[in-house]
Amino acid sequence: MTESGKPILYSYFRSSCSWRVRIASRGARSCPLTLLSLTALALKSLDYETVPINLIKDGGQQFSEEFQALNPMQQVPALKIDGITIGQSLAIIEYLEETRPTPRLLPQDPKRRAQNLSVLKQVGQENQLTWAQKVIHSGFNALEQILRSTAGKYCVGDEVSVADLCLVPQVANAERFKVDLTPYPTISRINKTLLALEAFQVSHPCRQPDTPPELRA
Ligand SMILES: N[C@@H](CCC(=O)N[C@@H](CS)C(=O)NCC(=O)O)C(=O)O
Ligand SMILES: *[C@@H]1O[C@H](CO)[C@@H](O)[C@H](O)[C@H]1NC(C)=O
Ligand SMILES: CC(=O)N[C@H]1CO[C@H](CO)[C@@H](O)[C@@H]1O
Numbered sequence: 001m002t003e004s005g006k007p008i009l010y011s012y013f014r015s016s017c018s019w020r021v022r023i024a025s026r027g028a029r030s031c032p033l034t035l036l037s038l039t040a041l042a043l044k045s046l047d048y049e050t051v052p053i054n055l056i057k058d059g060g061q062q063f064s065e066e067f068q069a070l071n072p073m074q075q076v077p078a079l080k081i082d083g084i085t086i087g088q089s090l091a092i093i094e095y096l097e098e099t100r101p102t103p104r105l106l107p108q109d110p111k112r113r114a115q116n117l118s119v120l121k122q123v124g125q126e127n128q129l130t131w132a133q134k135v136i137h138s139g140f141n142a143l144e145q146i147l148r149s150t151a152g153k154y155c156v157g158d159e160v161s162v163a164d165l166c167l168v169p170q171v172a173n174a175e176r177f178k179v180d181l182t183p184y185p186t187i188s189r190i191n192k193t194l195l196a197l198e199a200f201q202v203s204h205p206c207r208q209p210d211t212p213p214e215l216r217a
Pocket of ligand 1: 015016055062088
């Protein structure tokens, strides 16, 4: 916690796992009060402060002794909250879901939740593998097929869920690695719908406290 008592997110603007967590939360600096109600409608309202961890500078700030003491995995994101520090984006999101259940990001019905977790797993696993085109293609092939039966407006019906928090950063990865997305019309459609939401915009890599000026938009 900071002196102000706010949770701290250790984050890197370009990190897709960090972006997942940013969508679920609400950065103190990136969300003006006037937009608050909009965000709260879609996702959890959690005020936090960002401590940027530059993965490239100084040989990687994630390897510093100070950060290693916080997260022995030496990766972002990590969240300091309620007196503990949590690593792993999905573990963080799960903790937020348990402790700040509104609005829910996992379906209430266990069956829906389980089925939809397969969507999540597909995307989540994808992120832990190398960011090679080949791997993104194989993940997206499977996901596109799953989404045909699960998707409404978003990945799972018409409510934003954890799967959506994983999808958008992964599409950004795919674009970065010049993956041809024409075989994935459902993924592309949902990506566009989600990126129109304010919570996905304020959490975007081009709008973080540590985004370099030349990449800001
Ligand atoms: N499974 C982890 C993956 C985290 C991860 O891969 N973080 C990357 C950035 S996207 C990182 O910190 N890389 C630094 C390094 O590997 O040195 C999660 O979901 O949080
Ligand atoms: C994802 O959505 C954004 C915003 O509409 C867009 O700029 C980007 O090209 C989209 N990517 C795909 C693959 O649809
Ligand atoms: C609400 C919803 O869309 N649930 C879906 C979760 O995923 C399975 C397929 O894996 C669908 O059959 C469910 O309808």
